[in-house]
Each structure stands twice: as C-alpha cells, then as structure tokens.
Amino acid sequence: MSFFKNILGSKDHTKEIAEILPIAECKAECLASECHTKFPNSAEVKGADATADLWMSTKPYALHCLVSTGKTDWQHDATDTPLSLENHLSQWASNNSRVAGGTIKVSCSSLPNHDHENLTGDVLILPYFVWVKGCPNGQIGDVMSELVPKLKLAEKGKISLPKELGGVEIAVDPSHAYVFLCSHRTRDKRCGITAPLMKKEMDIDLRDRDLLRDFGDDRPGGVTVAFINHVGGHKFAANLLIYLRSGENVWFARCRPTNCKAIISETILGGGKVWPEYLRLAQRFSPVKW
Structure with missing residues (x-):
C-alpha cells in the first residue's frame, strides 16, 4: 500500500x-x-x-532569487558569508519586500559560478525567468532595486526587459x-x-x-x-x-x-x-x- x-x-x-x-x-x-x-x-x-x-x-512569497554557487552543500546558514553575493542579496531582500510586493526568498543553488574568486556572480530571478549575470557582489542591491520594479511593470506589459543595468547584463532564461x-x-x-x-x-x-x-x-x-x-x-x-x-x-x-x-x-x-x-x-x- x-x-x-x-x-x-x-x-x-x-x-x-x-x-x-x-x-x-x-x-x-x-x-x-x-x-x-x-x-x-x-x-x-x-x-x-x-x-x-x-x-x-x-508561506507564500513574491520572488525567489537563486545565487549560482556551483555547490551542492553549504555552511549551516548558506547566505551568511560576509561580502559574498548571496549575503549582499539576502540583506537587500530582507529590506525590500515592498518593492517585490511580498516576501523575497534568497537561496544558494548548484547552478555554476563562473567567477572562481567569487567577486562577481549570477542570480536567477523566478518566477520571471530572468538572469542577472556577472554582477559584482556589492552592486547586487542597487541592481535589484532598479530591476525588480521593471519586472513588475513588464508583468503588466508596460515595459520591456532592459539588457543591462549599471553595466550588469540582464538576460532572459529560455527554459520551460x-x-x-x-x-x-x-x-x-x-x-x-x-x-x-x-x-x-x-x-x-x-x-x-x-x-x-x-x-x-x-x-x-x-x-x-x-x-x-x-x-x-x-x-x-x-x-x-x-x-x-x-x-x-x-x-x-x-x-x-x-x-x-x-x-x-x-x-x-x-x-x-x-x-x-x-x-x-x-x-x-x-x-x-x-
């Protein structure tokens, strides 16, 4: 049974x-x-x-941001490494739920990180299927503050997706x-x-x-x-x-x-x-x- x-x-x-x-x-x-x-x-x-x-x-949430780390296991609190992209992003998320219209979830993923020095990184933003690529760690908050309102407008068909923000590449993910x-x-x-x-x-x-x-x-x-x-x-x-x-x-x-x-x-x-x-x-x- x-x-x-x-x-x-x-x-x-x-x-x-x-x-x-x-x-x-x-x-x-x-x-x-x-x-x-x-x-x-x-x-x-x-x-x-x-x-x-x-x-x-x-609990329901409005946005899920997944930082590419290339790892399958992490320290106990995965986003707590000082100065890391995930740490900067987590701090931004905890103060910007109003921008997203609800809770922002931040996770580390096994998706590959192409910067072996971990000074820049990629973030997949769901449910929008949008990538922030090669973002300097300390710049992620500024990029997200500008990008998320644009995603909300795009959701309503009022704006197209920018190809870059502050010199950081923004790209559409083609996955189903x-x-x-x-x-x-x-x-x-x-x-x-x-x-x-x-x-x-x-x-x-x-x-x-x-x-x-x-x-x-x-x-x-x-x-x-x-x-x-x-x-x-x-x-x-x-x-x-x-x-x-x-x-x-x-x-x-x-x-x-x-x-x-x-x-x-x-x-x-x-x-x-x-x-x-x-x-x-x-x-x-x-x-x-x-």
Missing part, C-alpha cells in the same frame, strides 16, 4: 487547491520496478509526523521549467541523501524526452534540475520546488523516486497539475512573455 494512503487525519484541501492549480487525475506514483533509483532505508523520512498537514506548511531539490546535508542528512537520488531519477526521464538541460545547454524549452540550500521542512524530505515558465509555482514534499515520472508528465508538462496530498504550496504568477 502506498505510504501516502496510510496518512490519517490530514484535511482535504482539494477544493481550495483546485482554485489555484488543476488537480491531477492519475496516480502520483509509478511502480518501484519502473524506477532506476530508490531511497535506502537510512534515508527514509524518520521522525516526521506522517499525519502532518502539508498544505500551506510554508526549473526544478530545485534541497540537498543541504549540513542542515539535514536526509536532504543530502535523497536529493541526488531524486535528481538522478528525474534526469533519466527528462533525458528520454530530450528535455534535460545540463549546465551550459541553453536550448529553449528544456528543464533544469538543480540543488538548493535549506528551504524549511526537512522532516518532509524530499522537498521539491518547481517553476514553470507559464507562471505556476509548485512545492511538493515527501517525494520519492516513484513520484518523478508523474511529476514530469502531469506537473511540468501537463500545465501544473498537482496532487493535494503532496503539496506544501501552490502559486500562480502572471507569466511574462519576453
């Missing part, structure tokens, strides 16, 4: 969720024999309350979707073990569909699966955040390799279809056609 069929006491939020995103009609799990990977016993979610209500167990998995082993061993296995399973299926985009492959319409630092709710590992170019933002939890095929087919390629029993958060943003 499915692990999730054993969940008792969880409230049914299907009606509420259906007002945001469509509900998938097919099963969320394939047979274990159809998977290439599986979680070892040591990586099973232990100590988690299987009856905990996942829905809205994390991004998938982020928490791999922050320093914060929780479960994430460090489960995230690579989830990525392997997703990569295999995406490669079979010719949709997998490894770093440096910028063909349009693809899907990139990457790692990020702590996002909260380690007891719900594996946590999986999805951004679709069409505006959907989905946050699944308690995911396993047996869920990957269905997530790709129904959520990523099926217009954001979801399963309420796996869902922590669902948001629909206005898509921007760059």
Whole structure:
C-alpha cells in the first residue's frame, strides 16, 4: 500500500487547491520496478509526523532569487558569508519586500559560478525567468532595486526587459521549467541523501524526452534540475520546488523516486497539475512573455 494512503487525519484541501492549480487525475506514483533509483532505508523520512498537514506548511512569497554557487552543500546558514553575493542579496531582500510586493526568498543553488574568486556572480530571478549575470557582489542591491520594479511593470506589459543595468547584463532564461531539490546535508542528512537520488531519477526521464538541460545547454524549452540550500521542512524530505515558465509555482514534499515520472508528465508538462496530498504550496504568477 502506498505510504501516502496510510496518512490519517490530514484535511482535504482539494477544493481550495483546485482554485489555484488543476488537480491531477492519475496516480502520483509509478511502480518501484519502473524506477532506476530508490531511497535506502537510512534515508527514509524518520521522525516526521506522517499525519502532518502539508498544505500551506510554508508561506507564500513574491520572488525567489537563486545565487549560482556551483555547490551542492553549504555552511549551516548558506547566505551568511560576509561580502559574498548571496549575503549582499539576502540583506537587500530582507529590506525590500515592498518593492517585490511580498516576501523575497534568497537561496544558494548548484547552478555554476563562473567567477572562481567569487567577486562577481549570477542570480536567477523566478518566477520571471530572468538572469542577472556577472554582477559584482556589492552592486547586487542597487541592481535589484532598479530591476525588480521593471519586472513588475513588464508583468503588466508596460515595459520591456532592459539588457543591462549599471553595466550588469540582464538576460532572459529560455527554459520551460526549473526544478530545485534541497540537498543541504549540513542542515539535514536526509536532504543530502535523497536529493541526488531524486535528481538522478528525474534526469533519466527528462533525458528520454530530450528535455534535460545540463549546465551550459541553453536550448529553449528544456528543464533544469538543480540543488538548493535549506528551504524549511526537512522532516518532509524530499522537498521539491518547481517553476514553470507559464507562471505556476509548485512545492511538493515527501517525494520519492516513484513520484518523478508523474511529476514530469502531469506537473511540468501537463500545465501544473498537482496532487493535494503532496503539496506544501501552490502559486500562480502572471507569466511574462519576453
């Protein structure tokens, strides 16, 4: 019997969720024999309350800024390194929620950092699918203060995206979707073990569909699966955040390799279809056609 069929006491939020995103009609799990990977016993979610209500167990946010670090694990507080791009960005975000129209989430990602001296860096801004490229660390706050209002205007069709701000390149990301998995082993061993296995399973299926985009492959319409630092709710590992170019933002939890095929087919390629029993958060943003 499915692990999730054993969940008792969880409230049914299907009606509420259906007002945001469509509900998938097919099963969320394939047979274990159809998977290439599986979680070892040591990586099973232990100590988690299987009856905990996942829905809205994390707060909505307006903007997600992901700093490219090329790493899969970070110090306990990933954005606390003084003078780093992520530290400057985090400080800016904590004081500028009004500019974005809501909370600004800042994460470190495994997306590659091309400056080995870490004096400049790249930031992916979601749900806008926009890059800030090669920004000097101390300049990121000024760039974001100028860029975010322009993104809000572009969302309303009132302005086009600038190609540079203050000498820093601004570029559109051509991807169909991004998938982020928490791999922050320093914060929780479960994430460090489960995230690579989830990525392997997703990569295999995406490669079979010719949709997998490894770093440096910028063909349009693809899907990139990457790692990020702590996002909260380690007891719900594996946590999986999805951004679709069409505006959907989905946050699944308690995911396993047996869920990957269905997530790709129904959520990523099926217009954001979801399963309420796996869902922590669902948001629909206005898509921007760059």
